[in-house]
Amino acid sequence: MSAALAFAIAAALLLGASDFFAARSARTTPALTVTRTAVAVSTLLSPMLLLLVDSQWIGRDVVIGALSGLSMITGLMLLYRGYAVARMGIVAPLSSVLLAAVPIVWDVINGVRPSGVASAGMALGVVALVLTSYTPGGVGSVRQGALLGVGSGVAFGIAFTLMGEASRAAGLMPVVVQRATGFGLLAVIGFVRRDQFFATGIGLRNAMGAGVLGLVAIGSLQLGLQRGQLGPVSVASSQFATVAVVLSVLFNRERMRWWQGLGVGATAVAVALIAAGG
Numbered sequence: 001m002s003a004a005l006a007f008a009i010a011a012a013l014l015l016g017a018s019d020f021f022a023a024r025s026a027r028t029t030p031a032l033t034v035t036r037t038a039v040a041v042s043t044l045l046s047p048m049l050l051l052l053v054d055s056q057w058i059g060r061d062v063v064i065g066a067l068s069g070l071s072m073i074t075g076l077m078l079l080y081r082g083y084a085v086a087r088m089g090i091v092a093p094l095s096s097v098l099l100a101a102v103p104i105v106w107d108v109i110n111g112v113r114p115s116g117v118a119s120a121g122m123a124l125g126v127v128a129l130v131l132t133s134y135t136p137g138g139v140g141s142v143r144q145g146a147l148l149g150v151g152s153g154v155a156f157g158i159a160f161t162l163m164g165e166a167s168r169a170a171g172l173m174p175v176v177v178q179r180a181t182g183f184g185l186l187a188v189i190g191f192v193r194r195d196q197f198f199a200t201g202i203g204l205r206n207a208m209g210a211g212v213l214g215l216v217a218i219g220s221l222q223l224g225l226q227r228g229q230l231g232p233v234s235v236a237s238s239q240f241a242t243v244a245v246v247l248s249v250l251f252n253r254e255r256m257r258w259w260q261g262l263g264v265g266a267t268a269v270a271v272a273l274i275a276a277g278g
């Protein structure tokens with residue numbers, strides 16, 4: 001297994017765990033408050049990443065980090081708005097697929113062609129995202145949900161693509177800038193809306209867990225993107241939805257539907273194909 005894929009798998013596992021804790025926090029706290037708390041924790045701890053690898057402060061990579069932070073937070077806000085006005089089964093699959101598809105399209109535009117085996121793994125990974133993220137039930141506007149799902153997926157995909165453009169010499173510096181920029185945007189929104197700024201009680205503990213795990217996850221993703229092709233690394237790391245589903249089944253006693261079980265299996269095969277395809 002290549003180092004890039006190893007970092008991508010680590011990112012998927014950690015992002016899935018981060019989402020799991022964020023979802024638990026959101027049971028008692030507004031979603032944007034949970035996000036602001038988690039990002040604040042990760043921002044506070046992010047300078048520690050600079051101790052792990054050599055990281056240079058390069059102007060171009062600082063801009064990339066800031067733009068990826070704004071794009072990622074925009075994706076989150078569109079996703080949460082989508083959940084509020086439409087069924088999750090409409091919003092989540094579209095967001096997940098576009099998150100993985102945008103980096104692949106960027107690779108194609110730039111003439112990057114993965115091997116046939118890796119391409120098959122990437123295609124299967126996109127199918128796995130749909131299977132694991134689809135949940136029936138709920139009410140709302142299909143059209144609004146679809147538009148917001150597409151918008152959030154594109155925003156997430158742009159964030160991943162921007163991270164892939166950071167130079168290897170920058171190390172983990174772009175992650176520090178990304179976290180700080182994202183928190184800045186969330187802070188402005190909090191002041192304008194005058195909503196609950198930080199989580200409290202058990203919601204705070206879960207949000208802090210989400211923040212710590214999310215920081216290490218994004219750091220792993222950045223290292224993976226600096227060492228491998230954008231498309232395969234992005235698709236492998238985007239399988240965090242599968243991890244979140246499995247954790248919910250194990251610890252929240254949620255029922256895994258048959259198509260989600262297929263999605264879990266498809267995820268494992270997809271990652272194996274990406275690894276086999278180099």
